[in-house]
Amino acid sequence: xxxxxxxxxxxxxxxxxxxxxxxxxxxxxxxxxxxxxxxxxxxxxxxxxxxxxxxxxxxxxxxxxxxxxxxxxxxxxxxxxxxxxxxxxxxxxxxxxxxxxxxxxxxxxxxxxxxxxxxxx
Amino acid sequence: xxxxxxxxxxxxxxxxxxxxxxxxxxxxxxxxxxxxxxxxxxxxxxxxxxxxxxxxxxxxxxxxxxxxxxxxxxxxxxxxxxxxxxxxxxxxxxxxxxxxxxxxxxxxxxxxxxxxxxxxxxxxxxxxxxxxxxxxxxxxxxxxxxxxxxxxxxxxxxxxxxxxxxxxxxxxxxxxxxxxxxxxxxxxxxxxxx
Numbered sequence: 001x002x003x004x005x006x007x008x009x010x011x012x013x014x015x016x017x018x019x020x021x022x023x024x025x026x027x028x029x030x031x032x033x034x035x036x037x038x039x040x041x042x043x044x045x046x047x048x049x050x051x052x053x054x055x056x057x058x059x060x061x062x063x064x065x066x067x068x069x070x071x072x073x074x075x076x077x078x079x080x081x082x083x084x085x086x087x088x089x090x091x092x093x094x095x096x097x098x099x100x101x102x103x104x105x106x107x108x109x110x111x112x113x114x115x116x117x118x119x120x121x
Numbered sequence: 122x123x124x125x126x127x128x129x130x131x132x133x134x135x136x137x138x139x140x141x142x143x144x145x146x147x148x149x150x151x152x153x154x155x156x157x158x159x160x161x162x163x164x165x166x167x168x169x170x171x172x173x174x175x176x177x178x179x180x181x182x183x184x185x186x187x188x189x190x191x192x193x194x195x196x197x198x199x200x201x202x203x204x205x206x207x208x209x210x211x212x213x214x215x216x217x218x219x220x221x222x223x224x225x226x227x228x229x230x231x232x233x234x235x236x237x238x239x240x241x242x243x244x245x246x247x248x249x250x251x252x253x254x255x256x257x258x259x260x261x262x263x264x265x266x267x268x269x270x271x272x273x274x275x276x277x278x279x280x281x282x283x284x285x286x287x288x289x290x291x292x293x294x295x296x297x298x299x300x301x302x303x304x305x306x307x308x309x310x311x312x313x314x315x
Contacts, residue, residue: 009170010173020181070142
């Protein structure tokens with residue numbers, strides 16, 4: 001099935017909504033000086049798949065793992081990279097807030113684990 | 122493309138309300154974008170991009186605040202469609218207002234602007250004239266002329282600049298007018314000589 005002609009424009013427009021993955025991807029691209037094509041390549045998907053990803057809600061909260069897995073299963077993107085991108089933007093965002101101090105840095109670090117990955121404990 | 126059934130809409134809305142399912146927002150776009158765009162495009166004056174933007178903005182707004190939709194009042198598709206129509210109208214009005222502002226601004230610029238070479242010539246000529254005037258006029262008269270050119274109309278302000286002694290209001294006005302006329306005559310003569 002072909003992609004709709006509004007997809008790219010919608011992905012671009014979604015960047016203004018902070019709860020979207022589009023916003024997260026845009027921040028990541030700014031921070032890491034990546035083009036859209038480069039980001040798609042890192043995630044292991046096409047640009048069209050990246051545009052669909054942009055319309056997703058950014059995974060967060062206690063269901064983070066479930067949400068990330070659902071996204072990667074539907075769009076066949078690299079799970080590790082997706083988690084890294086989200087975490088990177090979250091951490092940089094927390095560190096650069098006006099207060100200069102991350103709100104919950106320890107909690108974020110504790111969640112910084114790839115879903116399904118076994119821990120030593 | 123058609124809107125989904127009421128049951129499908131409701132199920133999707135419940136997923137969105139939880140805000141813990143990343144793919145629900147993508148599904149909202151998949152399900153609602155095309156039908157909303159179809160309705161908006163039925164207005165012949167609306168472009169494709171305008172319809173896309175209005176539909177997209179409304180879905181983003183809904184996804185950010187899904188609790189604003191009240192299921193007992195209307196179907197989700199009706200709610201979104203109405204919001205999209207309003208959004209498109211707002212965008213159209215903003216565009217018309219912006220075009221009007223730009224047109225008015227353009228008109229003012231067109232009336233007032235001079236060619237770059239002309240404005241340079243005017244500056245050079247004005248400097249030359251000011252120099253000549255300074256030589257031809259006393260310092261006191263220059264100060265008064267400066268005030269007049271700046272639009273000063275107060276009798277007392279001009280009288281002060283003219284160093285006129287205290288006198289009755291009537292005499293002061295006459296004296297100020299006399300001095301003002303004298304300066305205008307000097308200017309007129311100066312203009313003719315130049």
